Amino acid sequence: MSAMSMPAWGIWLMALGLGIFIVMIILSLKKHRGVHRSLFAWPYSLWMIVFTVVPLFLIAYYAFTDKAGSFTLDNFKNFWDSNYEMKKQLIDMGFDVSGMELSDRGTVNVDTLVYSLWMAFKCTVICLAIGYPAALFMSDRNFKLGPTLIVLFIIPMWMNFLLRTIAWMTLLEDNGIINTLLESLGFGKLKLMYNSNAVLLGMVYNYLPFMVFPVYNSISKQDIKLSEAAMDLGADEIKTFTRVTFPLSIPGIVSGITMVFMPSVTTFFIPRVLGGGNTEMFGDLIERTFLTADNWNVGSALSLIMMVLILFSISLLRRVDPQGEGGSLL
Amino acid sequence: MSQDNRLILLEDISKDFDRHTVLSDINLYIKKNEFLTLLGPSGCGKTTMLRIIGGFEFPTTGRVLFDGKDITDEPPYKRRVNTVFQKYALFPHLNVFENIAFGLKIAKLPKAEITSRVGKMLELVNLLGYEKRSVDSLSGGQQQRIAIARALVNEPEVLLLDEPLAALDYKLRKGMQLELKRMQQVLGITFIFVTHDQEEALTMSDTIVVMKDGFMRQIGTPKHIYDEPKDAFVANFIGESNIIRGIMPKDEVVHFCGLNFECVDSGFEKDEPVNVLIRPEDIVITDAEDVPLKGVVRSVIFKGVHYEMVIDAGNYLWKVHSTVMVPENSKVGLSVVPFNIHVMKLTDDELTGDEQ
Numbered sequence: 001m002s003a004m005s006m007p008a009w010g011i012w013l014m015a016l017g018l019g020i021f022i023v024m025i026i027l028s029l030k031k032h033r034g035v036h037r038s039l040f041a042w043p044y045s046l047w048m049i050v051f052t053v054v055p056l057f058l059i060a061y062y063a064f065t066d067k068a069g070s071f072t073l074d075n076f077k078n079f080w081d082s083n084y085e086m087k088k089q090l091i092d093m094g095f096d097v098s099g100m101e102l103s104d105r106g107t108v109n110v111d112t113l114v115y116s117l118w119m120a121f122k123c124t125v126i127c128l129a130i131g132y133p134a135a136l137f138m139s140d141r142n143f144k145l146g147p148t149l150i151v152l153f154i155i156p157m158w159m160n161f162l163l164r165t166i167a168w169m170t171l172l173e174d175n176g177i178i179n180t181l182l183e184s185l186g187f188g189k190l191k192l193m194y195n196s197n198a199v200l201l202g203m204v205y206n207y208l209p210f211m212v213f214p215v216y217n218s219i220s221k222q223d224i225k226l227s228e229a230a231m232d233l234g235a236d237e238i239k240t241f242t243r244v245t246f247p248l249s250i251p252g253i254v255s256g257i258t259m260v261f262m263p264s265v266t267t268f269f270i271p272r273v274l275g276g277g278n279t280e281m282f283g284d285l286i287e288r289t290f291l292t293a294d295n296w297n298v299g300s301a302l303s304l305i306m307m308v309l310i311l312f313s314i315s316l317l318r319r320v321d322p323q324g325e326g327g328s329l330l
Numbered sequence: 331m332s333q334d335n336r337l338i339l340l341e342d343i344s345k346d347f348d349r350h351t352v353l354s355d356i357n358l359y360i361k362k363n364e365f366l367t368l369l370g371p372s373g374c375g376k377t378t379m380l381r382i383i384g385g386f387e388f389p390t391t392g393r394v395l396f397d398g399k400d401i402t403d404e405p406p407y408k409r410r411v412n413t414v415f416q417k418y419a420l421f422p423h424l425n426v427f428e429n430i431a432f433g434l435k436i437a438k439l440p441k442a443e444i445t446s447r448v449g450k451m452l453e454l455v456n457l458l459g460y461e462k463r464s465v466d467s468l469s470g471g472q473q474q475r476i477a478i479a480r481a482l483v484n485e486p487e488v489l490l491l492d493e494p495l496a497a498l499d500y501k502l503r504k505g506m507q508l509e510l511k512r513m514q515q516v517l518g519i520t521f522i523f524v525t526h527d528q529e530e531a532l533t534m535s536d537t538i539v540v541m542k543d544g545f546m547r548q549i550g551t552p553k554h555i556y557d558e559p560k561d562a563f564v565a566n567f568i569g570e571s572n573i574i575r576g577i578m579p580k581d582e583v584v585h586f587c588g589l590n591f592e593c594v595d596s597g598f599e600k601d602e603p604v605n606v607l608i609r610p611e612d613i614v615i616t617d618a619e620d621v622p623l624k625g626v627v628r629s630v631i632f633k634g635v636h637y638e639m640v641i642d643a644g645n646y647l648w649k650v651h652s653t654v655m656v657p658e659n660s661k662v663g664l665s666v667v668p669f670n671i672h673v674m675k676l677t678d679d680e681l682t683g684d685e686q
Contacts, residue, residue, distance in 0.1 A: 225419035228386055231406040232413045233433035233484065243432070247423045 010058050017049040062300035075301035081106040109285065109302065116282035117309070119196065120264035123203040124211075127260045128253065130204070131211035135252075136245075138212075139220035150216060153209050165202050165273050172198055172274070194276035202270040210259035218252025219245065254317050262310055282306060335361045337520055338383060338488065343392035345378055345544075352378050353544045356392065360488075360522060365514050367523045367531040370541035371567070376524045377416075377492055379541075383522060384413050384490050397487075412481035413490040417497065418473045420465040426452075426476055427461035433484040451479040454513065471502045482513070488520040495530065507533050528568045532556065540564050561677050565607045572613075572648050576606045576673075584673050587644025589622050591666070595673035603681075605674040610638070610649040612670035615656055621663035627656050 021042075028038060066072045078084045083106040087097045138146040156164060171177050172192040179189045192198060222245065230240040268283030280288075286306070289299035336359040343356035353375045360366050368376035381387040382394060385406035394402045401409055412433070420429050430451055434444045452458045455475035465473060474494060481489055491510075495503045511534045514521045525531055531538050532552040540547045540555060540563075548560040559565035562573045576586030581596035586606050598604065618624045625643025632638075636651045643664055656662055 223417075223419060225415050225417065226421060228406070229413070229415060229419040229421070229480075230432070231386075232384060232411075233480070234407045234436040235432075236405070236407050239436060243436075244421060 010054070010061075013057060014050055014054050017054055018046075021046055021049055059300045059303055062296050063304045064301075066297060075297045076305075078298050079109045079301055079305060082108040112280055112285045113282050113305070113309075115279075116265055116267070119200060119203065119281060120261050120267070122200055123207060123264045124257055124261045126200070126204050127208050127211040128257065131208055131256065132215055132253070135212050135215035135219060139216050141224060146220075150212075153212055157209055161206055162269060164206065165270050168198075168202055168205065168274060169193065172201075193274060194278055196275060196279045198274040199271045199279050199281075202274045203264055203267055206270065207260045207264060210263070211256040214255035214259065215249060215252040218249045218255070222248050250320065254320055258314060258317060261313065265310060266306060337362045337364075337397060338522075339393075339395035340379075340383075341393045341395065343379070343382060343389045343394070345375070345382065345387065346390045351544055353382075353389070356546060358539065358546065358549070360520060362487075363514075363518050363520055365511065365521045365523065365534055365536045367525060367535040367538045368541060369525060369528060369531040369538050369567070370547075371526055373543075374541040375544040376526075376541050380413075380490050380492055380522060380524050383488070384411055385409050410486055411488045411490060412484050412486040413492065414474075414477050414481050414494045416492045416494065418477035418494075420473055420476060420480070422465060424465070425461065426457070426463050426465060426468070429465060429476055430480045430483050432480060437484075447483055448479075451483045454482070455479045470497055471506070474498065474506065478510075478513070482517065482519070486519065488522060489514075491521060491523045493524055493526070495525070495527075503530070510534060532568070538568075540567060542567075558672065559607060559674065561674050562605045562607070562680070563677075565605075565672075565674065570610050570649055570651075572608045572610065572646070574606050574608075574646050576604055578602050578604055578673065582668075584671060587623060587646060589644070591671055592668040593671040593673055594668055595671075598673070598675070603676055605676060605680070607672040607674060608648075608666055608670060610651040611636070612666055613648060613650045613652075614665045614667075615639075615641075615650065615652055615654065616663040616665055618661045618663045621665045623664045625662060625664060627658050627660050627662060630655065630658055 025042060028036060032038075063075055064071055064073070066074060074084065074088070081087075090097050134149075137143065138149050140146060169176070173179070174189060174191075174193070176192070178192060183189055226244055226248070227240050230244045231237075235243060266283045266286075267281050268287050271277075271279045271281045271284055282302070286299055286302045289295050289302060293299075338360040340356050340358045343353060344351065345353040356379065368379055370376050378387055382389050385401075385404060385408075389402065392402075393400055396409065396411075406413075421432065424432070427448055430448045431444050434447060439447075448461075449458070452460065455478060457472060457475055457479070460468070460472070460476075465476065468476065474497075477494065494510075495506050498506060507530055510521070510523075523531075523534065535552055537549065538552055538555050539549045542563055548555055548564045550558070555564065556568055559568060559571075565571045565573060574586050576584050578595075578598040579585050579590065579601060581598070582593055584591050584593045584595070584604065584606055623643050625641045625648070628640045628642050628647065630637055630639050632655075633651075636653050637655050639650045639652060639656065641648045641650050641662060641664060648664060650664070
């Protein structure tokens with residue numbers, strides 16, 4: 001696979017970042033007359049500049065240029081109409097494409113994005129629906145097993161998520177554990193894998209802890225005296241929850257939604273393993289565009305669209321929680 | 331005392347936490363419109379007792395009666411009792427108005443009535459105009475008054491206060507003590523107040539219950555408890571005191587520091603060992619020649635109203651409060667009128683165990 005070469009100015013950009021970085025260190029050393037506590041922030045700043053800030057510039061550059069390196073919006077047009085590239089080539093070759101019937105509707109990319117957002121939305125809702133009650137239950141002070149259960153939630157995260165996802169295959173596949181069990185009980189086999197529900201299952205399984213922890217934290221750090229005060233003022237258990245415990249857990253919910261929704265939208269690999277390629281998500285599309293189609297320009301444009309969408313949804317969430325405990329993750 | 335006056339009755343209450351007993355043998359009634367203080371050092375069970383009345387804890391044994399009705403197992407929201415919590419426990423997501431209106435909204439009162447009652451409360455606690463403020467923006471004293479308003483607006487029959495003044499500075503605390511007493515008298519509500527501050531208890535209470543290690547040690551009016559403490563612990567906890575071991579050779583005579591003193595107590599066995607309590611302000615300093623108990627002034631500290639002196643006499647260091655200054659190292663005599671010598675029976679612990 002021939003990787004696209006990085007433009008020469010990409011190297012120069014990194015060198016510039018490095019240069020500014022060194023100048024800043026020297027200035028800081030001069031200003032504080034020696035080593036200051038801010039010294040400890042420098043390694044991370046360097047890391048950020050070289051591996052985050054500069055690549056972001058590069059992605060923006062690729063997204064707005066063609067393979068020859070001149071400015072173009074074709075990459076975005078290609079997002080709206082996946083046949084755009086092909087049509088252009090046909091026009092170049094002298095064909096009239098206006099009346100031409102193309103087998104592909106040309107909305108593959110948009111469809112994939114919409115599908116990804118829809119899947120991420122479903123995943124977030126399910127995680128909230130399962131995770132909130134679980135967190136509420138575990139943060140109950142009278143429930144002595146709560147902290148133990150939280151550890152049980154953490155333990156699977158010690159394992160790589162690829163392995164965890166592959167493990168689901170042994171459960172769900174046609175001759176997997178569940179189907180073997182069903183068959184031995186006299187039921188027929190079920191088609192459990194290679195559909196979007198299996199993908200959703202894998203996503204919920206992987207991202208559920210990211211909902212449970214922030215919610216658990218926001219509830220368990222609440223002063224027990226607050227719910228006692230509510231009860232004292234005449235609120236029964238349900239009203240105490242709706243008027244005190246729940247409103248005070250909103251920062252945790254916002255944080256949880258953010259932490260589940262963001263990785264959900266960009267999910268890749270899970271659809272390929274559990275969805276068997278029938279259910280491509282946007283993360284896979286970006287990966288495929290970069291690595292298989294070897295088109296860094298379109299891939300960058302897709303990445304940029306993704307980032308803007310995530311930024312947009314997080315800023316919407318921030319309105320719910322102006323204090324910004326959840327939004328501060330951004 | 332007529333039976334009808336008894337609003338709350340605690341019967342044979344005890345409470346264990348994980349086999350650790352924090353309350354035992356509690357029998358107490360609380361009258362209507364009474365200002366009752368539960369007083370004791372930390373860990374004496376006073377807060378647990380308050381929480382049992384409030385419904386946040388349930389007694390291991392015994393019953394709680396409210397107006398003659400058994401409420402032992404009723405949850406807090408069914409009790410006609412409201413609480414002012416130690417650190418106020420104001421709702422951080424609600425503003426001042428919403429905090430005070432919380433109970434009224436739960437009770438589904440009409441909006442106009444809520445507004446007018448909250449307004450009246452804010453007036454009572456001197457915080458009109460603070461309705462829209464967030465509770466975090468208020469000072470400790472203001473938060474405290476909001477907590478009181480939030481409880482009182484529900485017009486409870488009993489207000490429980492769990493060391494509500496502990497977090498305030500001295501001046502503010504003094505002011506709030508009088509303020510609380512005033513509110514209690516104006517509103518005619520029963521107050522049950524928990525504190526470890528004996529001065530607070532003496533200032534505000536109609537009745538004080540002195541507690542130690544989960545037991546009630548003594549109950550009475552502030553004056554009664556100060557003047558007639560039942561044992562050395564109560565005497566020490568309420569006010570400053572000189573407590574010395576002695577014996578009772580016969581009625582109205584007590585022997586300590588190698589001398590016989592006249593007193594007003596009787597009903598002891600012959601030569602029964604006792605504790606003798608003499609308050610520092612009851613000791614009169616005289617010339618050394620005039621009285622049998624003589625000593626030397628060891629230290630003098632000026633306290634504003636009086637001098638606090640330590641006088642070494644009869645093998646005991648006496649705390650003495652006097653408005654007259656006597657220089658250090660001078661020889662003085664100490665005298666006490668018989669009425670101010672208070673003889674206390676020894677407790678079982680003191681009789682059997684090592685002397686404290």
